[in-house]
Amino acid sequence: MYSIQASFVSSSDSYKSCPNNTLPEFAFIGRSNVGKSSLINALTGNRKLAKTSGKPGKTQLINHFNINDKWYLVDLPGYGYATTSKVNRNKFQKMIKGYIQHRKNLMCVFVLIDIRHPIQFNDKEFLKWIGENLIPFGIIFTKTDKLSKNKAEENISVYKKELLKDWESLPETFSCSSKTKIGIKSIIAFINAINE
Ligand code: GTP
Numbered sequence: 001m002y003s004i005q006a007s008f009v010s011s012s013d014s015y016k017s018c019p020n021n022t023l024p025e026f027a028f029i030g031r032s033n034v035g036k037s038s039l040i041n042a043l044t045g046n047r048k049l050a051k052t053s054g055k056p057g058k059t060q061l062i063n064h065f066n067i068n069d070k071w072y073l074v075d076l077p078g079y080g081y082a083t084t085s086k087v088n089r090n091k092f093q094k095m096i097k098g099y100i101q102h103r104k105n106l107m108c109v110f111v112l113i114d115i116r117h118p119i120q121f122n123d124k125e126f127l128k129w130i131g132e133n134l135i136p137f138g139i140i141f142t143k144t145d146k147l148s149k150n151k152a153e154e155n156i157s158v159y160k161k162e163l164l165k166d167w168e169s170l171p172e173t174f175s176c177s178s179k180t181k182i183g184i185k186s187i188i189a190f191i192n193a194i195n196e
């Protein structure tokens with residue numbers, strides 16, 4: 001068992017106004033509605049910590065959460081959702097990319113992928129950008145509760161094959177459900193191993 005004390009620290013609209021960078025941090029990124037905020041709540045066992053919504057575009061700032069006074073979890077806005085304006089999309093892209101490129105204590109970015117969907121153009125583009133910028137990252141397939149175990153495994157294997165067209169090797173991958181909490185412990189274990 002692990003014990004987690006989580007508290008909200010701040011919401012920032014730029015890496016420049018993020019809290020001090022003395023603690024290691026781990027950020028969650030992905031398309032809007034993929035389940036970033038829900039995953040932070042599942043990881044911390046606090047359903048009300050990060051704000052979630054059925055409507056895409058809920059998280060609009062860089063949100064820092066302090067964990068056990070030892071590390072930060074960071075909830076980011078989603079990239080690319082259809083209902084926002086181009087101006088807004090560009091603003092979020094700039095905020096997210098600036099944060100990822102400049103945040104020195106960022107240990108790993110977890111890119112979240114909805115397990116139900118085939119590979120999407122903006123996920124491919126984002127992963128390519130992460131690779132070009134040499135950012136340490138992992139992939140988390142979300143919402144596994146929405147598929148049978150067989151279908152989930154099949155989708156992950158198709159997705160990995162698709163990625164291997166662009167990548168020589170794959171990063172660490174996880175699958176989880178914030179609803180049933182399956183897969184949550186292995187993400188925490190991975191973070192703990194990096195922190196040790
Ligand atoms: P933005 O902040 O808009 O970028 O979205 P987000 O990626 O933070 O997604 P959020 O956590 O707000 O979740 C979006 C919707 O998906 C909500 O209705 C959640 O309840 C639902 N959801 C998230 N994770 C899961 C999951 O593991 N299983 C199921 N069934 N639903 C989930």
Ligand code: MG
Nearest residue numbers: 036037058059
């Ligand atoms: Mg969110």
